[in-house]
Amino acid sequence: MQYEGVLTKMETEYGNPIQYYLVFESSFLNVNQLLDKNIAINFVGFQCLNCGKKKKIFRQGFCYDCFYSSAAVGDWIMKPELSTAHLGIEDRDLAYEEKVQLQPHIVYLALSSEIKVGVTRKTQVPTRWIDQGANEAIAIVEVPNRYLAGITEVALKNHYADKTNWRKMLTNDIEAVDLVAERLKLEDLIPAEVQEYFYSNKNDLYQMDYPVLQYPSKVKSLSLDKTPNFEGKLTGIKGQYLLFEDGTVFNVRGSEGYVVSIEV
Template identity: 80%
Template sequence: MTYQGVLTKMQTEFGNPIQYYLVFEDSFLNVNQLLDKEIEISFAGFQCLNCQKKKKIFRQGFCYDCFYSSPAVGDWIMRPELSTAHLGIADRDLEYEQKAQLQPHVVYLALSSEIKVGVTRKSQVPTRWIDQGATQAIAIVEVPNRYLAGITEVALKDHYADKTNWRKMLQCTAEGCDLIFEKSKVENLIPAEVKEYFYSQKNDLYELNYPVLNYPAKVASLNLDKTPAFQGKLVGIKGQYLIFENGTVFNIRGSEGYVVNINV
């Protein structure tokens, strides 16, 4: 059977293990059902996630023009401390930014390739942690806007990583740790204006189990620009990556906006 459509990040359902879905315009695919089976992925074109035009993807599923104009990819997305909607100041579109920034956000510690600090909207718990391939995660603070979450993350970057090493995450080589203990250490490290939001009595530790039959000893990334057709046996799904038997991994989120054919 062949599925065709524009790649967007896999939708997920928290469970044991996590369930993954590729959703296209006219169909969807439960990717877990493809484990231990041969599948073929082939490149069929581009479609910008913003303007829908068949233009080459520049970054994050957007064409060049949309990447530099859409409020959905403003600098505050990757750097929450640059958020200004709480001041009534627009970056690209104040109405959009107020909806996105002026809502509850969580700062967290997660174990993926190592302990890292991060920010997510409260509505994206635990989806954000699943997308990063974290095996454990715990919230530190819940704040009313993205700016406060951003300055908290900045304060903790001197003590924890703020990015995931995707190779180590996929090889599952992270050493075990006690995130509840780590959380207890950060109360004195966060900014004064955030201390009232610290989760002092709440220690909800998330454990995340991924559908992986075998972790690769070495990984090689599949790039559809260089390899427009690939076939292999799927042995795992973690983060937003498909893991194949030969160590090839395919980053679905990194290929958003690519139109593909998937034969199963």
């Protein structure tokens, strides 16, 4: 069978194991069902996720013009401490920024390689942790806006990584850490204005079970720009990556906006 459409990040369903879906305009594919089967991924073209035009993708599924104009990719997305909607100050589109920034946010610890600290909207739990390939994750605070989450993350970056080592994550080279105990160590590290939101006694550790038949010992990243046609046996899915028998890994989210055909 052949499926064709614009790549967006895989939709997920929390379970044992996690279920993954590739969703196209007129069809969808349960990727778990492709495990241990050969699949072909062929590059067809580009389509900006924002304007829909067939323009080369610049970053995050957006063409160059949209990346520098759309409110959905403002600097506060990657740096929550730059959020200003709580002050009524617009970055690119105040209505959009109020909708996204002025809602409950979680600051968390996740274990996807070593311990990392991160921020996500409460509505994205546990999706955010699945997307980054965390084996375990736990909330530190729940705050009413993105700015408070951002300044908490900044304070904790001095003690924890804020990025996932994707190679370690995909080879399952994960430290053994008690995240519940780790959370109790950091209460005094968070800003004074966030102290009242600290989670101290909640038993809310999430554990993720990924559909992986075999982890690779080494990984090599598939770029559709360099290799527009690829075929291999699927041996796992973790984070937003497809893992293949020969050690090739394909970052679906990193290829958003690429139009592909998939043959199974």
